[in-house]
Amino acid sequence: MISVKNLYHSYSNDEKYAVKDVSFEITEGEVFGFLGPSGAGKSTTQGILTGLLQLQKGDVTVAGYDIKHIKNEMFNKIGMSFEQSNVYSKMTGKENLEFYRKLFDVKTRDPQELLELVGLGDKGDIKAGEYSKGMKHRLTFARSMINNPTLWFLDEPTTGLDPSIASEIKSIIKEKNREGVTIFLTTHNMFIADELCDRVGFIVDGEIKLIDSPKNLKLQYGEKFVDVEYVDGKEAKKESLSFMEKEDIGRLKEILDSYEIRTMHTKEATLEEIFIKVTGRELV
Amino acid sequence: MNRKILAVFLRDMRVSTRDFVALYIIVFPVLFSIAINLFVPGINDSTVNIAMLEGDNPEHVGYFRDYAVVELFETADDVRRRVEKRDNIIGILPGSKDYYIFAQGNEPEGLVDYVKTLRAYEFFGVTAEDTRVEFSDFGNTIPPIKKLMVNVAIMLSSVLGGMLIALNIVEEKVDNTISAVNVTPLSRGGYILGKSIIGILVPVVGTITMLVLTGFSNVNMFQMLMMLLATSIISILVGFIEGINNSDVMEAAGNIKILFLPLMGSVAGAELLSDKWQKFFYPIPFYWTYKANDMILSRSGTWGKISLYTAFVVAISAVVFAIIAPKIRKGLEH
Numbered sequence A: 001m002i003s004v005k006n007l008y009h010s011y012s013n014d015e016k017y018a019v020k021d022v023s024f025e026i027t028e029g030e031v032f033g034f035l036g037p038s039g040a041g042k043s044t045t046q047g048i049l050t051g052l053l054q055l056q057k058g059d060v061t062v063a064g065y066d067i068k069h070i071k072n073e074m075f076n077k078i079g080m081s082f083e084q085s086n087v088y089s090k091m092t093g094k095e096n097l098e099f100y101r102k103l104f105d106v107k108t109r110d111p112q113e114l115l116e117l118v119g120l121g122d123k124g125d126i127k128a129g130e131y132s133k134g135m136k137h138r139l140t141f142a143r144s145m146i147n148n149p150t151l152w153f154l155d156e157p158t159t160g161l162d163p164s165i166a167s168e169i170k171s172i173i174k175e176k177n178r179e180g181v182t183i184f185l186t187t188h189n190m191f192i193a194d195e196l197c198d199r200v201g202f203i204v205d206g207e208i209k210l211i212d213s214p215k216n217l218k219l220q221y222g223e224k225f226v227d228v229e230y231v232d233g234k235e236a237k238k239e240s241l242s243f244m245e246k247e248d249i250g251r252l253k254e255i256l257d258s259y260e261i262r263t264m265h266t267k268e269a270t271l272e273e274i275f276i277k278v279t280g281r282e283l284v
Numbered sequence B: 001m002n003r004k005i006l007a008v009f010l011r012d013m014r015v016s017t018r019d020f021v022a023l024y025i026i027v028f029p030v031l032f033s034i035a036i037n038l039f040v041p042g043i044n045d046s047t048v049n050i051a052m053l054e055g056d057n058p059e060h061v062g063y064f065r066d067y068a069v070v071e072l073f074e075t076a077d078d079v080r081r082r083v084e085k086r087d088n089i090i091g092i093l094p095g096s097k098d099y100y101i102f103a104q105g106n107e108p109e110g111l112v113d114y115v116k117t118l119r120a121y122e123f124f125g126v127t128a129e130d131t132r133v134e135f136s137d138f139g140n141t142i143p144p145i146k147k148l149m150v151n152v153a154i155m156l157s158s159v160l161g162g163m164l165i166a167l168n169i170v171e172e173k174v175d176n177t178i179s180a181v182n183v184t185p186l187s188r189g190g191y192i193l194g195k196s197i198i199g200i201l202v203p204v205v206g207t208i209t210m211l212v213l214t215g216f217s218n219v220n221m222f223q224m225l226m227m228l229l230a231t232s233i234i235s236i237l238v239g240f241i242e243g244i245n246n247s248d249v250m251e252a253a254g255n256i257k258i259l260f261l262p263l264m265g266s267v268a269g270a271e272l273l274s275d276k277w278q279k280f281f282y283p284i285p286f287y288w289t290y291k292a293n294d295m296i297l298s299r300s301g302t303w304g305k306i307s308l309y310t311a312f313v314v315a316i317s318a319v320v321f322a323i324i325a326p327k328i329r330k331g332l333e334h
Ligand SMILES: Nc1ncnc2c1ncn2[C@@H]1O[C@H](COP(=O)(O)OP(=O)(O)OP(=O)(O)O)[C@@H](O)[C@H]1O
Pocket: A011, A012, A018, A036, A037, A038, A039, A040, A041, A042, A043, A044, A045, A083, A188
């Protein structure tokens, strides 16, 4: 569905690359998570894949189209949910969707149905300018589905949404994937990536550090951790220690000897912990 | 028209009617026509001006008074001097056998015909009661000030069309929606075309409205439309560039005003300056538009002349287009 080979991009048209020698493949029906800290080059890569940014160097095909000679008809197959919601504030939610659907050549979905899907069913006649930030974000998300895309780009689809709505968005994404939609998900939320993605790619400073499935990563890097909660004097304290590190094991012994233990759980390393371990960078 | 392009236009139109400034621009021609009709005498008030001798036959003078505004002068030389002034006034002086009519040469043909006809009717003793012909149908009885104002308003409506485009582009920029449109099958060219329609259609409808309401409905509408379309090119280009360069609605509207200077300058130049200064206005498209509109409104524009002036406007606009079109494309990338 997507093939990227040796992609470079520089906003200043020089050697200062925002994206450097990036290569990856995404197969049909896959959910691919593109993970990295702020400024890593996620949106830049996505911008090139969707034709919003000019391809400078590298070979990119998207949904069977060569991005070097982009064809407008390609967009009939693509949906794009933007990180920053971008809807017409002087038009109502429904008008926004009604307008947008007219720009496609393929069968489109009913605006009201889409609004209901994202919990805006009764807000369709309100101007989008009067929407809250989260509502605008949901409208942007709903809009990206209007042409029944087979390839769906999602840039931070749940960021800034309250947990219950975020979980609804997640279930919509899962449902779409079950229907066979290929999904390119950009995020720095590791929990969402872990939950939704078949494979993830870690990108830092414009370079891909690793691509694998969350499951494999956990097997490979998944040393056991123990969360221990204990009482030091009157204070309750909590520490997370690895079974694999000598220092941590010593510390664990020390705690067991000296304090009253409240709870103690073993757990797998999270994707976030693996990311930090692999890249040496926090996901901020 | 392509369905997608139409959708872009209809969206702009709908949003424009919700914006105070944009709505004002759209209804401007109607407001202007009402104002012009209130303050400038209408077409049916006979404002054919005739200069005659004070000592002339009172019956003769009285006949013309019924159908025109008559100014009396002491000597034939005074009459002559009066006729030579800029405005349109026709002299009637007694000759050896008959009265003779004389004009400066720059008066609309219709006006001279009208006075000739009046004289002929007087000679044969025809009065308004004897004929079903409306005298006002004959000549061009439109006062020059009215013609000038309508002319300026037509050009203004084209500039305002450009302003509408700018307002709509600024809106897309503020809402950051251009990138959303860019990931649809609508081509960049189609988008630009769709955005341009409002800048053509609003001036066209506005101009026709204005012509009808101010009594110019009998002009050659095809000539008028040809001239208007040519003039709109420059307004559209400036509209796009100002929309792209400004991120605030009022700022964009304010910057469009840079077009008012060459517009009003051309009018002033064409009307007030002597021949040797005229060439300095040749590079300004509004200069040619003004001159062409003036002929069309006087119903004295030949297709040859109007086409030539249209060609001048298009040629100048093409140069402007070559300079700023790449900037417009670039500016709409995100
Ligand atoms: N329009 C631009 N002009 C110049 N530099 C840019 C532009 N957009 C992004 N950059 C730079 O390119 C790099 C990658 O940015 P990008 O937006 O791709 O990061 P990101 O991974 O999407 O970050 P975030 O998680 O904050 O969205 C950053 O260093 C950023 O400063």
